[in-house]
Amino acid sequence: MGSHPCPIGVALIDDDAMALAYLQSSFSPDPDLRVVIATRSARQLLDFLQSHQVDVLIAAVHMGAVLDQGAMSGVDLTREALRISPRTRVILLTTADNDDVLLNGLAAGASGFLLKSTPAQEIISAVRTVHGGAKVVAPKPTARLIDYALASVRSADGSVALSSREHDVLRLLCEGASNRQIASRLSIAEATVKTHVSVLLSKTGTSSRLEIVVWAFRHGYASSGVGASMPPAPPPATETAPQASPAPMTPTVPAAHGTPAAPGASSGAASPAP
Structure with a gap:
């Protein structure tokens, strides 16, 4: 049998x-x-x-x-x-x-x-x-x-393919942002941030947020356009006092006949005939 x-x-x-x-x-x-x-x-x-x-x-x-x-x-x-x-x-x-x-x-x-x-x-x-x-x-x-599998494939040079949103989360992690702060900045749920962090841990082979940040700097992700889809906000504009316009030049008026010329008057003024 x-x-x-x-x-x-x-x-x-x-x-x-x-x-x-x-x-x-x-x-x-x-x-x-x-x-x-x-x-x-x-x-x-x-x-x-x-x-x-x-x-x-x-x-x-x-x-x-x-x-x-x-x-x-x-x-x-x-x-x-x-x-x-x-x-x-x-x-x-x-x-x-x-x-x-x-x-x-x-x-x-x-x-x-x-x-x-x-x-x-x-x-x-x-x-x-x-x-x-x-x-x-x-x-x-x-x-x-399928999208997840494609994004998880490592490139031939050993780098890790990250989605646009994962780049955003990684950049903010490198800035020291908390999950709540990341959620606020990206207008997503805090649970979704935790998901992205979990995926980043898996893709990078790290076991903590600190290790992710170290990994990002070592592999150039923290200084090579990370979060390019979400540029940092520009600094607030500061008001500057308008520069004063230069005072208009006062034209020099020739002195009247018989009156001494004012200081700075042109020395080329004609004297009356004797």
């Missing part, structure tokens, strides 16, 4: 008990898929990963304080799960098509992004896809993923 391939081990986590139960029941009919743990506890899941093999983890993005890790989101959980089990593939389920979630999840190492409204069979298909080494996303974010 031939040996049967091992089923794909799937872990599920969601703070919504009903959603978790529905998702778990969706995997029951498939013999090549096996739910090895379904939990609402981040601590329980992370402990399980320490001693068990999990091929694919499906995690809800937005999870609240019901998780005993505090306010750990699906993106935070992805990062920690992959630290413990680097070979595990992660699919994030979200209730909204959101750029911040997409980019943060990508930077954390997720292999898939699907809406929670995705039919169960499509989620199961996505599990097989990511287990095979590919990535899967909901239709809408696909174009943004």
Whole structure:
């Protein structure tokens, strides 16, 4: 008798008990898929990963304080799960098509992004896809993923390709601006600034804001037109007092006959005949 391939081990986590139960029941009919743990506890899941093999983890993005890790989101959980089990593939389920979630999840190492409204069979298909080494996303974010991938490619000379907005954020980081100040200057949400900083950390291979700034100066990004799309504001104009116009020259009037000429009068004036 031939040996049967091992089923794909799937872990599920969601703070919504009903959603978790529905998702778990969706995997029951498939013999090549096996739910090895379904939990609402981040601590329980992370402990399980320490001693068990999990091929694919499906995690809800937005999870609240019901998780005993505090306010750990699906993106935070992805990062920690992959630290413990680097070979595990992660699919994030979200209730909204959101750029911040997409980019943060990508930077954390997720292999898939699907809406929670995705039919169960499509989620199961996505599990097989990511287990095979590919990535899967909901239709809408696909174009943004392509843009992100293109912007992440390193140039042949080793430099890093940054988007226009990332250049702006990097320039302001080099000026010492906080996330709130950057958000105000660029007229974007503070959460979006955090996303850009996270992407910059990933692209530059750094681990802190200070390291990003050091990296920028070492690689010429801080002195070679960083933020060219957003030039610094010109200094406020200072009022200068108008210069006084020179006093008009008073014409010299020849002295009357018989009257001594005024000082400075022309010596060429004719004297009356004797």
